[in-house]
Amino acid sequence: MPSKVERWKDETYGMEVRDHLLRFAEDGWDAIPEDEHDAWFERFKWWGLYHQRKGQESYFMMRIGTPMGRMTPEQLRTVGEVAREYATGPVENPEFGEAYADFTTRQSIQLHWIKVEDIPDIWDELESAGLSTIQACGDSWRNIVGSPVAGRDADELIDVWPIVQELHETFKGNDLYTNLPRKWKVAMTGDRRGSGQGDINDLAFEPAIKELDGEEVEGFNVNVGGGLARKEPRFARDIDVFCRPENATDVAAGLSALFRDYGDREDRFNARIKFLVDEWGPEKVRSVLQEEYVDYELPTAGEDLRDEYDYNAGRADAAGDYIGVHDQSDGRNFVGLSVLVGRMAAEDVIDLADLAEAYGSEMIGLTQRQNVIVGDIADEDLDSFLAEPLLSEHSPDPHPFMRGSIACTGTEYCSLSIVETKNRMVRYGRWLRDNVPVPEGVEDFHIHLSGCTASCAQPQIADISLRGMKTRKDGDAVEAFDVGLGGGLGENPQFADWVKMRVPADEVPGYIANLLETYERERAGPEESFRDFVADRDEDDLADLAEGEETSYEDPYLGNTKMTWYPYAEDDDMNASPAPTDGHGEPLPSDD
Amino acid sequence: MADRVMKVNAFTTFDLLDASVEGHGFEEEALATFNVRTAREAVTLELELDNTALEHVPPHADRVTLSAAEARTLATELQNAADRADGD
Numbered sequence: 001m002p003s004k005v006e007r008w009k010d011e012t013y014g015m016e017v018r019d020h021l022l023r024f025a026e027d028g029w030d031a032i033p034e035d036e037h038d039a040w041f042e043r044f045k046w047w048g049l050y051h052q053r054k055g056q057e058s059y060f061m062m063r064i065g066t067p068m069g070r071m072t073p074e075q076l077r078t079v080g081e082v083a084r085e086y087a088t089g090p091v092e093n094p095e096f097g098e099a100y101a102d103f104t105t106r107q108s109i110q111l112h113w114i115k116v117e118d119i120p121d122i123w124d125e126l127e128s129a130g131l132s133t134i135q136a137c138g139d140s141w142r143n144i145v146g147s148p149v150a151g152r153d154a155d156e157l158i159d160v161w162p163i164v165q166e167l168h169e170t171f172k173g174n175d176l177y178t179n180l181p182r183k184w185k186v187a188m189t190g191d192r193r194g195s196g197q198g199d200i201n202d203l204a205f206e207p208a209i210k211e212l213d214g215e216e217v218e219g220f221n222v223n224v225g226g227g228l229a230r231k232e233p234r235f236a237r238d239i240d241v242f243c244r245p246e247n248a249t250d251v252a253a254g255l256s257a258l259f260r261d262y263g264d265r266e267d268r269f270n271a272r273i274k275f276l277v278d279e280w281g282p283e284k285v286r287s288v289l290q291e292e293y294v295d296y297e298l299p300t301a302g303e304d305l306r307d308e309y310d311y312n313a314g315r316a317d318a319a320g321d322y323i324g325v326h327d328q329s330d331g332r333n334f335v336g337l338s339v340l341v342g343r344m345a346a347e348d349v350i351d352l353a354d355l356a357e358a359y360g361s362e363m364i365g366l367t368q369r370q371n372v373i374v375g376d377i378a379d380e381d382l383d384s385f386l387a388e389p390l391l392s393e394h395s396p397d398p399h400p401f402m403r404g405s406i407a408c409t410g411t412e413y414c415s416l417s418i419v420e421t422k423n424r425m426v427r428y429g430r431w432l433r434d435n436v437p438v439p440e441g442v443e444d445f446h447i448h449l450s451g452c453t454a455s456c457a458q459p460q461i462a463d464i465s466l467r468g469m470k471t472r473k474d475g476d477a478v479e480a481f482d483v484g485l486g487g488g489l490g491e492n493p494q495f496a497d498w499v500k501m502r503v504p505a506d507e508v509p510g511y512i513a514n515l516l517e518t519y520e521r522e523r524a525g526p527e528e529s530f531r532d533f534v535a536d537r538d539e540d541d542l543a544d545l546a547e548g549e550e551t552s553y554e555d556p557y558l559g560n561t562k563m564t565w566y567p568y569a570e571d572d573d574m575n576a577s578p579a580p581t582d583g584h585g586e587p588l589p590s591d592d
Numbered sequence: 593m594a595d596r597v598m599k600v601n602a603f604t605t606f607d608l609l610d611a612s613v614e615g616h617g618f619e620e621e622a623l624a625t626f627n628v629r630t631a632r633e634a635v636t637l638e639l640e641l642d643n644t645a646l647e648h649v650p651p652h653a654d655r656v657t658l659s660a661a662e663a664r665t666l667a668t669e670l671q672n673a674a675d676r677a678d679g680d
Binding site for chain 2: 001053230231411414415416417418452453468471472477497498499543562
């Protein structure tokens with residue numbers, strides 16, 4: 001029997017949901033029938049809207065999908081202006097102020113506190129700048145990830161930007177692929193860095209070279225069925241297919257149609273294509289693709305470039321991100337700026353757009369490490385660009401602990417999370433910076449903090465993985481983290497080993513300090529990366545590397561933030577929530 | 593060591609319970625997660641003790657499936673037991 005969500009999708013889904021959203025915007029929040037909330041909120045996701053959590057009724061998170069995180073400065077300015085005008089709630093965030101934009105691990109943008117009444121105006125502004133919220137969430141083609149500097153990067157095999165644009169145009173708003181059994185995440189990598197992180201996507205194109213008809217052809221190997229959530233993380237499996245760049249759209253169409261037709265629509269926990277690959281094996285995926293979905297003979301896989309990958313690869317000899325100044329193929333430079341936990345104040349977003357434009361940049365990029373890149377800076381302008389005051393806040397040369405931090409949305413807005421995340425990660429980063437010596441040779445240290453087992457901060461592929469839990473301390477329930485170590489991608493991708501359960505949140509900085517002290521003391525030498533250090537030890541050794549410890553770090557969110565209506569409100573009691581509110585933010589009368 | 597078997601999020605019924613496991617010749621205590629969910633017209637109860645605290649059993653979750661009628665019987669039993677516990 002099809003799942004409940006499948007039945008809702010059968011009634012209405014895809015493009016037509018837009019008309020319903022426009023109707024609800026016109027009639028107001030109250031027009032969404034209360035007994036149909038779950039169904040409508042599921043459908044709204046297709047248009048990039050998630051209803052926020054309990055206590056924040058009538059407010060939505062809006063996601064804008066930017067293929068490979070790539071925008072023009074003008075588009076970035078529009079994002080900042082929309083955030084400033086519409087993404088403001090009843091209470092300010094104590095770290096980030098009134099309005100801000102979140103840059104996500106899949107190179108999209110998330111805005112919060114969006115009211116349904118404002119959606120038409122927001123769409124007008126975004127769409128007039130060439131931006132869209134279409135299929136940013138929901139069961140369809142999500143935002144395609146890859147290197148934002150494709151075509152500019154001096155370190156690439158293939159410029160994938162034209163191909164990604166074609167995929168984006170083909171599969172967004174396409175009735176054939178509107179309603180898939182579950183989300184469909186695609187990565188396309190053309191560089192030698194491995195920056196698409198294809199291994200954790202449903203469909204991954206990775207750069208490869210293949211001899212065909214006596215000629216060396218540059219193209220892609222095709223991997224299928226990666227993903228992180230819950231206890232079932234998978235790396236995408238090699239289906240032994242080489243794909244010429246001109247065939248990428250056909251192969252992508254074939255595989256997403258295969259998923260559409262054969263994916264599990266009865267059990268959403270078993271719906272992602274990774275489970276179909278488990279069941280079938282990569283050989284059958286290949287043969288069904290060949291026999292039923294493509295009309296040319298698929299070549300076998302070519303030689304990949306994985307031994308060159310350094311993106312989030314945990315290597316001691318290369319930083320695994322885009323931070324800093326890098327050469328472009330045209331002789332200019334792109335500059336990667338650190339955005340702590342991916343959140344940037346709306347005013348800074350606008351200022352960055354202005355700055356980029358003033359320096360002649362035509363490209364802004366969001367990275368999967370929640371940072372931002374400004375492209376096209378000429379050599380002669382580089383010193384003055386790097387001296388701009390905004391770059392002291394969002395630095396191209398950040399402290400290693402600030403550089404490697406990622407956090408998901410957390411209990412601030414998310415219905416799933418059980419702990420506070422972004423503000424806590426900011427506080428962790430600052431405390432570590434101020435109190436913990438950086439082991440010699442370490443440039444970036446990746447701490448990924450996720451609020452629950454949904455893994456939105458990709459905790460399994462970090463040096464230190466933190467995943468929200470609860471524990472008891474001095475008789476009280478407090479927020480805590482399970483701790484994993486040694487995950488990362490690169491040539492030999494590895495998921496983290498989970499080594500500790502329920503470390504109280506206020507003892508995590510002490511745990512990290514103790515862990516790094518042990519690492520510095522026991523490692524073979526500065527050339528042994530943290531990831532290699534972890535890989536060399538067995539389970540028991542890893543559990544004994546360090547213990548949690550109270551330090552001077554203070555955690556203002558130790559209590560049960562899930563039970564508040566907003567963790568940073570002066571009166572955070574659920575009953576003190578002003579939600580739901582009307583289109584002007586005024587509380588609506590209760591039915592009680 | 594092994595990852596958790598059960599997912600844990602804000603919809604999990606309990607993310608912090610005291611639990612124990614007893615066998616022949618051993619008894620161990622651990623914190624646990626416990627969840628009630630519905631799937632395919634049945635009610636499922638899931639329990640997982642933190643595997644880091646256990647030596648005698650491998651990492652796992654236990655699951656029991658109830659019909660709607662059985663779930664109501666359990667709910668009544670729990671209600672009565674809670675009333676008795678309150679009265680103690």
